[in-house]
Each structure stands twice: as structure tokens, then as C-alpha cells.
């Protein structure tokens with residue numbers, strides 16, 4: 001499935017109230033800079049829910065597969081997460097927003 005970072009930037013507009021990917025600033029949610037390849041719940045200086053910290057300690061690492069699952073239904077994947085977002089319904093929107101996030105994950 002083709003990924004389109006430019007389309008993903010538009011999807012990311014729905015995340016922007018709580019996240020930035022361009023720098024390390026934490027907002028309501030943690031910065032998503034460098035999130036691909038990162039252990040869940042470990043962005044410096046951000047106070048995560050106990051559930052997200054536990055998920056990371058249990059070995060959850062963010063990659064295309066785990067982000068796809070999380071973005072479909074955050075609360076189903078990480079029970080107890082404080083991310084107040086229902087999830088993205090469309091597979092292409094998820095693939096594209098991951099492509100966007102990848103640009104800030106070198």
C-alpha cells in the first residue's frame with residue numbers, strides 16, 4: 001500500500017491539538033519526533049499514564065505495525081491510555097500519517 005507523507009500531514013491536523021512531530025515540545029500529548037523505533041512511553045520530560053509506561057516496559061516499540069494497531073483504536077490496544085482520541089477509521093489515513101511521522105524519525 002502506497003504511503004503519502006503529504007496526505008499524512010493533512011491527517012496530522014487532527015493530532016495537532018495534542019502533538020507536534022517537528023520538535024521535542026510536549027503538549028497535552030508527548031512530542032512524536034522520533035517516534036518510529038522508540039519504546040512506548042519514553043519521550044523525555046513527558047508524564048505518561050501508568051498504562052503507557054507499562055506497555056513500554058512490556059516491550060512495546062512503535063513501528064508501522066504497532067502504530068497501525070494503536071491508531072485504529074488507542075484504548076483497545078493500550079488499555080488505560082490517557083490519549084483521548086477515538087482512532088482513525090481508514091487504513092490509508094493511518095498509513096499516510098505514519099509516513100508523515102517517519103519524516104521526523106531519522
Ligand code: HEM
Pocket residue numbers: 011012014015016017018019028029030032035039040041042043047048049050051052053062067071080081082083084085088097
Ligand atoms: C500518546 C499518536 C491524537 C493525546 C500518543 C502516542 C502516539 C500518538 C504514537 C504514544 C507516544 C509515546 O509512546 O511516546 C497520535 C496520532 C494522533 C493522535 C498520530 C492523530 C491521529 C491525539 C489527540 C490527543 C492525543 C487528538 C488529545 C486529545 C495523547 C496523549 C498521549 C498520547 C495524552 C499519552 C498517552 C498515555 O500516556 O497514555 N499519541 N495521537 N493524541 N496522545 Fe496521541
